[in-house]
Amino acid sequence: MLLLNPALFFIVVSLFLGTLESRLTLDYYAKTCPKFSQIIQDTITNKQIASPTTAGATIRLFLHDCLPNGCDASVLVSSTSFNKAERDNEINLSLPGDGFDTIVRAKTALELACPNTVSCADILAVATRDLVTMAGGPYYPVYLGRRDGRVSRSSDVDGNLPKPTMPMSQIIEIFEKRGFSVEEMVALSGAHTIGFSHCNQISNDLYNYSKSSNYDPQYNPRFAQGLQKACTDYEKNPTLSVFNDIMTPNKFDNVYFQNLPKGLGVLKSDRGLFGDPRTKPFVETFAADETKFFKAFASAMQKLSLVGIKTGRKGEIRRRCDQIN
Known part of the structure; x- marks a missing residue:
């Protein structure tokens, strides 16, 4: 699954967007905000060094933004007394703060350098790509010119994001309705090679699985026992978490896939990838070829970055990422 040639990809994007004013380009901010790339790179570098979980947090934030209503930074909007926003939907309450903080920092710096010019949606897309690369993952082109959405409703999230407890058929369906193949869905799941999951997301798999066994038998027994110890106080401390990839938790590689046949998948959905004949x-x-994973992941992320985008008058440039203008 090869990356599209940039020139060919641009033609596809242009045809997709239709009008001239809506066209996305790689150098969208070349004249209006020439330091755009450098400011984001400086921001994410400082943040990742200070908090190594930033990369995983930001990738997850990006996925949770794009799948429900498209890549329009609607997940960044705060709720008001009149509206419950996407970020306060139950599935988004576990999104790590490092992802949000990264985008706020980049937006603040960009507003000082070039006010009212760069969308939060573009910042999130590029910060995600740069963090993937910084963690050792593949580079892929990000086309720019998205606008920020003017709507963020918690109800729009329901049924549009995969939950760890969902059967694999339902997870596949969520991605299929956004135009992603099973291979692309599995490749995107490889983002779990970095980042962490909260213990309360796996508590039923660890402590209350069945009368005959405390934990899901798909777990490697020693791994399950280790997770049980690490998550012992999850009821008292909801912030308790474990790495998704215990072998190389801060390196973007294919070890996540190598872990799954060994019973080292943290989430039920991780273990399901190896247990389902469609995804296995x-x-x-x-697991066998990191280059193939990187190519498939880069291609799928590039495709994800164009899902449901708003351009031209269909969106806005938010002054603050957490508030609609």
Whole structure:
């Protein structure tokens, strides 16, 4: 699954967007905000060094933004007394603060350098790509010119984001309705090679699985026991978490896929990838060949970055990422 040639990709994007004013380009801010790339790079570098979980947090934030209503930074908007926003939907309450903080820092710096010019949606898309690369993952082109959405409703999230407890058929369906193949879905799941999951997301798999066994038998027994110890106080401390990839938790690589056949998948959805005949072949391919995983992941992320985008008059440039103008 090869990356599209940049020139060909631009033609596809242009045809997709239609009008001239809505066209996305790689150098969208070249004249209006020439330090755009450098400011984001400086911001994410400082943040990732200070908090190594930033990369995983930002990738997850990006996915949770794009799948429900498109990549329009609507997940960044705060709720008001009149509206419950996406970020306060139950599935988004576990989104790590490092992701939000990264975008706020970049937006603040960009507003000082070039006011009312760069959208929060573009910042999130580029920060995600740069953090993937910084963590050792593949580079892929990000086309720019998105506008920020003017709507953020919690109700729009329901049924549009995968939950760890969902059966694999339902997870596949969520991605399919956004135009992603099973292979692309598995590749995107590889983002779990970095980042962490909260213990309360796996408590039923660890402590209350069945009468015959405390934990899900798909777990490696020693791994399950280790997770049980790490998560012992999850009821008292809801912030308790464990790395998604215990072998190389801060490095973007294919070890996540190598872990799954060994019973080292943290979430039920992780273990399900190796247990389902539709997804298992791709797990095995990506586990055996990191280059194939990187190509598939980069291509799928590039595609994800164009889902449901707002351009031209269909959106706005927010002054603050957490508030609609």
